[in-house]
Every structure is written in structure tokens, then in C-alpha cells.
Amino acid sequence: MKNKQAFTLIELLVVVLIIGILAAVALPQYQKAVEKSKATQAFVALRSLVQAQEAYKMASGSYATRFDELDLELPWTGTATWAGSSVVDDTRSNGEWSLQIWNGGGSSQTNNSGVYLGRLTGKYKGAGFGYFLQNTYDFPNQQIICMERSAGLVFEQTAGTYCHEIFKGTLRGTDSGARFYTLP
Secondary structure, X not given: OOOOOOOOHHHHHHHHHHHHHHHHHHHXXXXXXXXXXXXXXXXXXXXXXXXXXXXXXXXXXXXXXXHHHOOOOXXXXXXXXXXXXXXXXXEEEOOOEEEEEEEOOOOOOOOOEEEEEXXXXXXXXXXXXXXXXXXXXXXXXXXXXXXXXXXXXXXXXXXXXXXXXXXXXXXXXXEOOEEEEEOO
């Protein structure tokens, strides 16, 4: 009689269990890598805006309050805001991200100038970044700060899951409805 070789049910269950454990470990890391990649792509727009703002200031003595004032080609045409519209002078969005100019919240005050880049959709909606050109807060000038909003467009995940876990930021404090993290 010919001896048939086959897998037992126990062996198949063990293989399925191992695959399930590997998937449970790998999927969150994959999702973080995808989000970091998306944010890195959006950083290109943020850095372009910062450079355009610095060039505008050198030419005029103050930061621009509108995208139209800047020598910047940005294909984003939407107007969805990430930070509250009361503190934003101008905004452009692409459906997933919102890029905003803040120059003292619409006033002539320029000691709180900066730009925001925030997530409008997805699991990390409400998280984003700020780049302070000048400010009176206790945050570094000319450094990107990661933010998780707790007002307006609220970040609904556990505190730190975006800025700390994905971007390795250190909690710096809270102010104006957001948690601020300095990035390495």
C-alpha cells in the first residue's frame, strides 16, 4: 500500500496562526510607513511655502498673508481649512491635506507668523505640522513642529499616536487647542 503524505489539520492551523501573528505585527508598521510617506510628500509643499514666505519677507519687510502674493506654484485649489478659519489668513487644500498661511491671525501683527500643514481626512485627521517663521510662543522658530489638534478639526486617536509614534516627536506642550511635539 502506498503511503500518502499530507498535512494534518493541526499543522495547517499552526501555519495559519503564525501568518496571522505576523500580519498583526506587520500591518501597523506598514500603515505608519505609508502615513510617513504621505506626510513627506506634503512636506514638499510646506517647504516651498516657507521658502516663498522668506523670499517675500526679504523683498517687502513682512510675511505674505495670501498665496497670491507669493511666487509659488501650488496645484492645490481647495479651501478646506485644518486650523480654525479665525486664525488663518489664506488656505489651499488638495482634499487630503490643507496648507495655510497664518500671520498673526489676520491682523497686522507679524510676531506670530507661520504656516500650517494639516490632515483633513483618514485615520490621522486632525494631525499636522506647523512651521513658525516668527513667534512669541515657547517653540523654536524655523523648525517644523508636529501637532495633534484637540479643537476645531479634532485628532481623534490616542495622544501621541501620530507625532510621537510615527515621527518620534517629543511632547513640548499644549496651547490653542493642540498638542505640540518637537521633531528630532
